[in-house]
Amino acid sequence: MTKGTMKPWITGGAALLLTTGLVLAGCSKEEKPQAGGNSNTPEARKDITATIYDRGSVPAAEGTIEENRWTKWLNEKGPVNVKFTAVPRFESQQKLNVLFASASAPDLIFEYAPHIKNPLVDQKLLMPIDEMVEKYSTTYKQMLKEYPSLKKVGMKADGKLYEFARLAEVYPIHALLIREDWLKKLNLQAPQTTEELYQVAKAFAENDPDGNGKKDTYGMAISLQSGQVVDQIFQATRWVVKDGAVVRNWDSFTAVTDFKKRLFDEGIIDKDFLNDKNGAKARQDFVNGKIGIYPLQINWVSFAQNELTSLKKNAPEAVVTPIPYPKSPAGQFNPAFSNPVQATAVVNASTKNPDAVMKFIDFLVKPETANTLKNGIEGEHWKLGANGCPEPISADKRKQEVSWNIDFQMMSSNVLDAKCGKLAVSFNLNDPIQKEGFEMYKKAMQIYTDPNKPYVEITHPEHMPQHPKDIEALSSPITKPIDDTYIKAILGGKAYTPEQASKEAKDIWDKGNGKKIEEWYKNWYEKDSKNAFLAKDIYEVLKQQLSQK
Numbered sequence: 001m002t003k004g005t006m007k008p009w010i011t012g013g014a015a016l017l018l019t020t021g022l023v024l025a026g027c028s029k030e031e032k033p034q035a036g037g038n039s040n041t042p043e044a045r046k047d048i049t050a051t052i053y054d055r056g057s058v059p060a061a062e063g064t065i066e067e068n069r070w071t072k073w074l075n076e077k078g079p080v081n082v083k084f085t086a087v088p089r090f091e092s093q094q095k096l097n098v099l100f101a102s103a104s105a106p107d108l109i110f111e112y113a114p115h116i117k118n119p120l121v122d123q124k125l126l127m128p129i130d131e132m133v134e135k136y137s138t139t140y141k142q143m144l145k146e147y148p149s150l151k152k153v154g155m156k157a158d159g160k161l162y163e164f165a166r167l168a169e170v171y172p173i174h175a176l177l178i179r180e181d182w183l184k185k186l187n188l189q190a191p192q193t194t195e196e197l198y199q200v201a202k203a204f205a206e207n208d209p210d211g212n213g214k215k216d217t218y219g220m221a222i223s224l225q226s227g228q229v230v231d232q233i234f235q236a237t238r239w240v241v242k243d244g245a246v247v248r249n250w251d252s253f254t255a256v257t258d259f260k261k262r263l264f265d266e267g268i269i270d271k272d273f274l275n276d277k278n279g280a281k282a283r284q285d286f287v288n289g290k291i292g293i294y295p296l297q298i299n300w301v302s303f304a305q306n307e308l309t310s311l312k313k314n315a316p317e318a319v320v321t322p323i324p325y326p327k328s329p330a331g332q333f334n335p336a337f338s339n340p341v342q343a344t345a346v347v348n349a350s351t352k353n354p355d356a357v358m359k360f361i362d363f364l365v366k367p368e369t370a371n372t373l374k375n376g377i378e379g380e381h382w383k384l385g386a387n388g389c390p391e392p393i394s395a396d397k398r399k400q401e402v403s404w405n406i407d408f409q410m411m412s413s414n415v416l417d418a419k420c421g422k423l424a425v426s427f428n429l430n431d432p433i434q435k436e437g438f439e440m441y442k443k444a445m446q447i448y449t450d451p452n453k454p455y456v457e458i459t460h461p462e463h464m465p466q467h468p469k470d471i472e473a474l475s476s477p478i479t480k481p482i483d484d485t486y487i488k489a490i491l492g493g494k495a496y497t498p499e500q501a502s503k504e505a506k507d508i509w510d511k512g513n514g515k516k517i518e519e520w521y522k523n524w525y526e527k528d529s530k531n532a533f534l535a536k537d538i539y540e541v542l543k544q545q546l547s548q549k
Contacts (some may be wrong), residue, residue, distance in 0.1 A: 001423070024240055027058060046356035047081045049106035050292040050332065051096075054086035059400055070373065075084070078367075089407075092116060098236040107351040108360065110344060117346055120464035121156050127354065128160035129346040136358035139365050140164065143413075149341045151542070153463065153533050162359055163343035167413035169422055170542040171441075172448040174229045174335035176326075177396045178293040181319040182209035194255075194328045196231065197293070198262060204292030204401040205268040210315070217266040218285060220293040221278035222260055229295030232456045233258055233328035239458055239521060246458070246525040250502055252330045257486045257498040264490050274487065274519050283307065289315030301426045304437020312433055320443045321520045325456075333456040334448050340541040342462065344410040361411060370412035376402040389420035417549060449542060455535035465524050471517055478512035 013527040054065045062068050066084045075081055087095045087108050093116045099105040100120070109126075113118055120126045133141050144151050147167060183190060183200070186207055191197040201219030203209075210217055222230055234256035237322070240249045263269045265350045276282055287310040306416035311318050325333050347357055363369055375382045381402055385391035392398040414421035427438040458464065467475060482505045489501035 003124075014194060022104045023496065045079070045081055045299055046353045047083070048108060048351070048356045048360060049083045049085060049351055050108040050360070051087045051092075051110050052084045053089040053092070053110065055089045055404075055407070062401065062404075064105045065407075066492065068405075069401065070408050073372070074363075074408065078363045080353075080356040082360060083518050087111075092258050096120075104348070105350070106347050107348050107353065109346045109348065109434075110358050110407065112342070112344060112410075112462065114343075114462055114464075117343075118156075120346065121162055122468075125349055125486060126162055127349040127351060128162055129154075129164065129354075129358075130161045130353040131348055131357045132347070136355040137223060139362040140358070143365060149533065149537065151538075152531065153341045153343050155531070156530070162346055164345040164411060165341055166365070166411055167342040167415050168298050168338055168340055168342055169415040170337050170340045170449075170538065171300070172195075173297055173299075173338050174232060174445050175296060175298045175322045175399075175444055175448070176229065176233070176324075176335075177296065177320050177440075178323050179204070179209070179292045179318060180321045181317055182292050184210055185211070190323045191326050192324075193326050194259060195492070197233075197269075197326045198259065201263060201268050201293050202266065205266075209292060210289060216290060218270055218291050220263060221279075221286065221295065222263065222269050223273040223282045224279040226279060226282055227260070227273070227299040227384075229297070229335070230260065232333065232335060233295075233334060234259065235456055239464075241458060241525070242318050245522040248514070248521075250506065253486060253505070254498045254502045255329045257501060261490045261498060265493065274491070276336055277292050287311045287314060291347045300423060300441040304427060304434045304440070308437050308440075309433050320440065322440055322447065324447045324450075324539045328407040332453055334450060334453045337455070337458045337460070337538055337542070340538060340545075342425070348383055360418050365413065367417065371417070372406060373409045374414060379383070387420075387425060389425050394479065396540055404466055412510070415545070451539060451543065457534065457535065459534045460538065464472035465521075465528070465532070471520050474513050474517055478508050478514065481508050518546035 005132050021265055054067055058065050058068055065086050071082070071084055083106075087101070089526035091109060092113070096105065096109065096111070096116060105125075109117075109120075117126070133144065149354075150167070151161060152164045154161050154164050154165050158262060178190060180190075180201075182188075182204055186203050186209055188200055188203060189196075191200045194459070197220075203216060203219070208213070208215070208217070210491050220226075220230075234252050236249070236252040236256040239246075240252075260269075264271060264273075270276070270281070270285070273282070279296075282291065282294075286294045289311060308320065311320065325335060345361070347354065351357055371390070376398065378390075379393075381393060381398055382390040419425075424438070424441065428434045429438060485501040485505045485508070486498070489496050489498045
């Protein structure tokens, strides 16, 4: 990172890089902290253990996720000795349960999911970190002062700090993409309401927009994440704030089910969408040029490198653009954003060396550490590009040696690098298709970050409150049966309507003591929402980030 590029975007004050630099200058590699007050004897390196997600993505030649070039680098350059324990990325709850049950859980637990971490807090298996930050930290302590939202998301109901967190750029992670060339060919306008969305999708399915003389196109995708984006367009989220209180949302589910049912009944969508469990078929149909409206969860750079590149090979004439969420009966909304303040690490209550854990966290949050983990070694993996930011020397070498280390970066706040830490610099503008993807991203930032439109949810899902055991015991058994009633309505023809589905869903809710769940959410919002990280906080971070551009 270039000195002086870091700017605070949550609160005012001096730039963190300057304050961090002063702190680090007193604790450099040449001038290690001294043990025992005035003693000149260097403090012995201590040992800690830490989890690391295992995604099965480490190339065989690089070793394992527990032992590889980056674990070696962290141990050589960092202040402590760290032994890593692999945790399967999508089975982390099971693995952590086994580790804690056998009293073998590592000192430092890296985990995103609140529903996994919060029960560990309730069971007293995690250590409050207030004291260790105060006694042993320099860099992270300074970050807490500069960016109070880090403390807000890491604090639990008992008023103590339990989680380390990082800062991230805010940008839309859901989008509604449309084939602009198909709109022009059929002389249509981009839809501004959900009724117009239906009409355009119908035209895309029925009027041969690809000009091959066959009825082989779908108007829209609604499988998996595509369906979730459609839900958000209608604000079909379980909980909404109305008149200053959190209430269970029913009307929007009726409306979105009616919308999806029309698409299904009229053959506008793939009728086998329900079996497209991971959205892979919808993705393939899109890149093959067979889907006109593509709602999706999107990584903008990856989309340009992969889906957009494949689409251009298969349909060179294709022009894709994001459009605002159309106005639905519930209103018009901005889509889901990336999480700007993400809690990523907790400490085992049984750790013997909290000072060493804290030193490791301080090392991980340093800009220099974040830069190396993100880009690799200068001269070996990257060089300065024309924009003054790191660019890979070899894409193949980066893929083989660097790109799989993402989970070692769970304490990296790359957004603090104002020059090179933003998503926009990740596009290769020398590649015409990536340049097109960059223009899509810029448009998305314009149309999806309108402060006059409400955020579609109460907050980012990672900041929603965690159910206590008694509430989860009520919620869990009735969630799937309620969801199934709406699926039944979509597939059920005239015999089972969305209105019937909502009536049955409400009956399941009432019989399952759903009113008690409603009361719990109401009380949470009344008593604890002032301490929660909500949509207004996300907008505030977004506003401050945009003001730095």
